Amino acid sequence: xxxHFSVNGRDVERDVRGDERAVDxxxxxxxxxxxxxGCGTGECGAxxxxxxxxxxxxxxxxxxxxDGAVLTTIEGxxxxxxxxxxxxxxxxxxxxxxxxxxxxxxxxxADLLARNPAPSRDDIREGLSGNLCxxxxxxxxxxxxxxxxx
Amino acid sequence: xxxxxxxxxxxxxxxxxLSKACGAERFSTDHYxxxxxxxxxxxAGVPHGLIREIDxxxxxxxxxxxxxxxRADVPGANRQGIVHKxxxxxxxxxxxxxxxxxxxxxxxSRDVLRxxxxxxxxSIDPLPAVCDVDTALAExxxxxxxxxxxxxxxxxxxxxxxxxxxxxxxxxILEETFFTPSQAHAFLETENGLARMDEDGVLHMTxxxxxxxxxxxxxxxALGLAPWKIRIESPFLGGGFGGKDGSTVQxxxxxxxxxxxxxxxxxxxxxxxxxxxxxxxxxxxxxxxxGAMADGTLEALRCRLWYDSGAYAHLGGEIMELGMEHAAxxxxxxxxxxxxxxxxxxxxxxxxxxxxxxxxxxxxxxxxMDRLADRLGRDRxxxxxxxxxxxxxxxxxxxxxxSSTGLDECLRRLREDELWTSRQAWKKAAPRFTRRGVGVxxxxxxxxxxxxxxxNAIAKIELTPEGHFTIYSGVSDMGQGNASTYxxxxxxxxxxxxxxxxVVQPDTELAHPSGxxxxxxxxxxxxxxxxxxxxxxxxxxIRRAALALMIDEPGxxxxxxxxxxxxxxxxxxxLSALGAMLTRDDRICVAEYLMPVSREVPxxxxxxxxxFPHLIFPYAAHLVRIEIDELTGAVRVCDxxxxxxxxxxxxxxxxxxxxxxxxxxxLGFALMEDFATSNxxxxxxxxxxxxxxxxxxxxxxRSLAVETLxxxxxxxxxxxxxxxxxxxxxxxxxxxxxxxxxxxxxxxITPETVLHLLSAGARA
Numbered sequence: 008x009x010x011h012f013s014v015n016g017r018d019v020e021r022d023v024r025g026d027e028r029a030v031d032x033x034x035x036x037x038x039x040x041x042x043x044x045g046c047g048t049g050e051c052g053a054x055x056x057x058x059x060x061x062x063x064x065x066x067x068x069x070x071x072x073x074d075g076a077v078l079t080t081i082e083g084x085x086x087x088x089x090x091x092x093x094x095x096x097x098x099x100x101x102x103x104x105x106x107x108x109x110x111x112x113x114x115x116x117a118d119l120l121a122r123n124p125a126p127s128r129d130d131i132r133e134g135l136s137g138n139l140c141x142x143x144x145x146x147x148x149x150x151x152x153x154x155x156x157x
Numbered sequence: 158x159x160x161x162x163x164x165x166x167x168x169x170x171x172x173x174x175l176s177k178a179c180g181a182e183r184f185s186t187d188h189y190x191x192x193x194x195x196x197x198x199x200x201a202g203v204p205h206g207l208i209r210e211i212d213x214x215x216x217x218x219x220x221x222x223x224x225x226x227x228r229a230d231v232p233g234a235n236r237q238g239i240v241h242k243x244x245x246x247x248x249x250x251x252x253x254x255x256x257x258x259x260x261x262x263x264x265x266s267r268d269v270l271r272x273x274x275x276x277x278x279x280s281i282d283p284l285p286a287v288c289d290v291d292t293a294l295a296e297x298x299x300x301x302x303x304x305x306x307x308x309x310x311x312x313x314x315x316x317x318x319x320x321x322x323x324x325x326x327x328x329x330i331l332e333e334t335f336f337t338p339s340q341a342h343a344f345l346e347t348e349n350g351l352a353r354m355d356e357d358g359v360l361h362m363t364x365x366x367x368x369x370x371x372x373x374x375x376x377x378x379a380l381g382l383a384p385w386k387i388r389i390e391s392p393f394l395g396g397g398f399g400g401k402d403g404s405t406v407q408x409x410x411x412x413x414x415x416x417x418x419x420x421x422x423x424x425x426x427x428x429x430x431x432x433x434x435x436x437x438x439x440x441x442x443x444x445x446x447x448g449a450m451a452d453g454t455l456e457a458l459r460c461r462l463w464y465d466s467g468a469y470a471h472l473g474g475e476i477m478e479l480g481m482e483h484a485a486x487x488x489x490x491x492x493x494x495x496x497x498x499x500x501x502x503x504x505x506x507x508x509x510x511x512x513x514x515x516x517x518x519x520x521x522x523x524x525x526m527d528r529l530a531d532r533l534g535r536d537r538x539x540x541x542x543x544x545x546x547x548x549x550x551x552x553x554x555x556x557x558x559x560s561s562t563g564l565d566e567c568l569r570r571l572r573e574d575e576l577w578t579s580r581q582a583w584k585k586a587a588p589r590f591t592r593r594g595v596g597v598x599x600x601x602x603x604x605x606x607x608x609x610x611x612x613n614a615i616a617k618i619e620l621t622p623e624g625h626f627t628i629y630s631g632v633s634d635m636g637q638g639n640a641s642t643y644x645x646x647x648x649x650x651x652x653x654x655x656x657x658x659x660v661v662q663p664d665t666e667l668a669h670p671s672g673x674x675x676x677x678x679x680x681x682x683x684x685x686x687x688x689x690x691x692x693x694x695x696x697x698x699i700r701r702a703a704l705a706l707m708i709d710e711p712g713x714x715x716x717x718x719x720x721x722x723x724x725x726x727x728x729x730x731x732l733s734a735l736g737a738m739l740t741r742d743d744r745i746c747v748a749e750y751l752m753p754v755s756r757e758v759p760x761x762x763x764x765x766x767x768x769f770p771h772l773i774f775p776y777a778a779h780l781v782r783i784e785i786d787e788l789t790g791a792v793r794v795c796d797x798x799x800x801x802x803x804x805x806x807x808x809x810x811x812x813x814x815x816x817x818x819x820x821x822x823x824l825g826f827a828l829m830e831d832f833a834t835s836n837x838x839x840x841x842x843x844x845x846x847x848x849x850x851x852x853x854x855x856x857x858x859r860s861l862a863v864e865t866l867x868x869x870x871x872x873x874x875x876x877x878x879x880x881x882x883x884x885x886x887x888x889x890x891x892x893x894x895x896x897x898x899x900x901x902x903x904x905x906i907t908p909e910t911v912l913h914l915l916s917a918g919a920r921a
Binding site (some may be wrong): 026031034035038039040041042043044045046047048050051053080081082084085086087090091093094095097098099101102103104105106107108109110113131132133135136137138139140141142143144145146147148149 | 168170171173174175176177178179180181182183184186187189267268342343344345346347393394395396397398427428635636637638810811813814817818820821822843844845849850851852853855857858
């Protein structure tokens with residue numbers, strides 16, 4: 008089926024199969040490999056993207072569901088030259104180790120801050136509880152979101 | 158980035174952090190070259206059996222399938238393994254665990270690959286599976302490796318003094334048996350890579366690996382290729398923790414590439430395959446008998462350790478060695494009789510994991526210290542301080558500690574912390590239906606490979622024509638941040654700012670052999686080599702600047718950001734001028750370093766071909782406060798404090814990251830992680846059944862640096878990648894017994910264990 012959506016401000020048209028996953032379209036077809044895949048079953052959060060402003064797991068989203076959506080991936084939030092405040096905060100506050108969970112974390116945090124611009128530490132824990140990190144122990148990720156939220 | 162040199166000492170953001178946070182850093186998963194094919198593995202599905210037939214015809218005839226390969230297609234030895242070459246690339250006659258590979262399929266797309274793998278018909282005559290160490294060691298047990306003669310991979314002993322005689326003289330003798338489970342690394346980036354065989358016969362591979370240089374030899378041996386015809390590139394890893402030390406996808410990819418030359422071929426294990434076929438921490442059983450005097454002096458330890466190696470050796474013997482070398486804890490003890498058995502079973506393959514054999518024994522020796530303190534009516538921290546190893550002592554293997562030994566100071570820092578001093582009041586304030594406990598643990602973790610295997614690194618640095626510096630890293634960065642620390646070492650030694658420093662991730666064509674990213678050695682060994690390379694570079698640039706400035710005396714020069722300055726005259730030569738002036742040969746400096754080994758060779762541990770003993774140890778003392786729900790048995794970790802002796806701290810941010818991350822994995826090991834198998838079949842196949850901590854499960858860990866001076870280390874440091882993981886399990890167990898009176902002997906400490914201890918306490 009033919010679908011139309013926008014990704015990071017660019018309009019896209021694609022012919023997709025019914026069983027294709029959004030994460031594969033994003034990574035392989037669009038080349039936006041900043042979005043990661045860690046489990047493929049919706050448990051780790053590494054594949055999170057903003058779909059119509061809300062964080063969604065692209066591994067559980069069918070490509071067909073992208074039709075008509077406004078998609079923002081980690082690359083659309085900011086670049087190393089012009090980073091999003093969250094991306095800058097993650098880097099400055101030591102929230103990044105291996106970095107494989109980081110894009111999904113940043114996306115989940117962006118969703119959280121959009122809804123709650125000054126979250127408490129517990130709010131942040133709640134908001135990021137669907138994203139696994141195996142390196143950091145999370146404290147510095149919470150710090151980064153706290154600082155970016157101020 | 159602040160103005161000025163990217164130097165040693167201050168907390169510095171990593172150079173790779175922003176590109177990772179923006180999704181711009183490319184991991185090996187992120188490469189999809191045009192025309193690429195997908196490779197995947199058909200796995201045995203049964204834990205033990207003899208292959209009768211592998212019928213590939215239907216799979217091979219599926220449109221879009223390029224090759225279906227079996228054992229007969231493997232050139233070379235078909236054997237992988239870091240020390241023991243016992244693991245087939247593809248099984249030909251026997252399968253030894255459910256994840257053993259029996260066929261390799263290459264297809265145009267993942268979709269075709271998935272269908273083709275299902276069409277490979279594998280007929281296996283099952284054999285009885287041996288799924289625990291006792292069954293495996295029983296007489297007439299089925300053998301996994303008949304040519305090896307038994308299921309015993311290695312039996313070994315470390316003896317110090319006469320433990321049996323000493324035990325007879327002790328005032329107190331305590332006995333206990335401890336169990337720790339298999340643990341999965343659960344890195345977010347599962348095992349993956351891609352490979353291509355060139356027209357000129359060079360195998361190119363980009364792979365998520367902790368040991369690119371060793372991989373060449375492993376692939377070469379298994380596939381009959383010359384190692385120097387293999388080029389490995391190792392981009393940043395999405396986590397490793399030991400699980401990417403040793404071949405995962407490498408030999409399979411190499412084989413696929415050899416059979417389909419000229420095409421890029423990608424393999425990326427999904428989470429279930431990673432759980433099934435990836436390496437795990439060794440499950441262990443540990444029988445301890447500790448003898449002490451009434452004044453708390455430790456006299457003798459007798460311990461018997463069993464490590465479940467799973468189907469293949471990987472580094473099982475070496476991992477058990479490190480456990481045995483640490484068996485009596487970081488304490489002075491008169492004698493030790495430690496015997497260990499590392500055993501083949503039909504469980505998934507065990508291998509390296511942060512805490513490398515020591516995470517297991519830490520539970521046991523610290524459990525014994527709690528029991529001893531309680532028996533003697535002693536303060537648990539005081540008893541540990543009384544026996545803590547100090548520089549000049551001999552450890553439980555009989556090796557004199559000649560290097561930095563900061564354990565007592567770590568323990569002292571806990572003692573003076575408010576979390577400790579306020580503990581009684583805090584416990585009394587427990588809300589209804591909850592109990593509170595405060596636990597402590599003292600741990601250590603030998604650094605480097607140990608005797609018998611050259612722990613070396615070769616660093617290379619280049620001045621670019623633009624006047625910047627490129628460091629060619631020889632050691633993978635799996636997230637621990639060594640790449641950025643290398644830039645810091647160069648920034649410090651050459652007085653350059655971050656903008657002029659670039660680190661190239663390991664590429665066997667560009668960098669020099671530098672060992673694996675493991676054993677807490679990555680910054681230590683390569684760092685020492687890099688300091689020397691930078692010093693050679695500084696000295697050379699000064700001499701070349703003197704030539705260019707026509708100054709006949711090279712004294713009085715200094716490097717400053719972007720230039721060489723002649724201090725007496727104030728004249729400067731920009732580095733860009735030097736870069737443009739010199740030939741490439743002259744713009745490169747190379748230096749190497751070999752980690753020292755103990756000069757003392759105890760008359761024991763002779764069963765270990767390599768790895769015994771170690772010379773340098775980081776230490777740590779951990780404190781945890783937990784709250785227990787009496788109704789559900791749930792344990793909440795309220796506060797965590799880790800005091801760590803890692804020598805001098807080069808970058809506080811990086812140091813604390815390592816400790817916090819190790820503690821997080823250690824708390825998972827303590828409270829929830831249990832890689833479960835049932836009759837050799839994996840029972841925890843995804844992240845909803847194999848639980849790792851989320852941000853809801855962990856407290857904000859406070860990390861304190863106890864800065865000793867490690868004289869041998871780069872700028873006085875030693876590696877702390879592993880030690881942080883060893884403390885949480887014994888600390889939580891300590892807190893549990895503080896709260897409930899009873900002791901846990903099995904990890905993870907589940908609500909069931911807690912409720913059992915609660916009801917046992919109520920009966921008492």
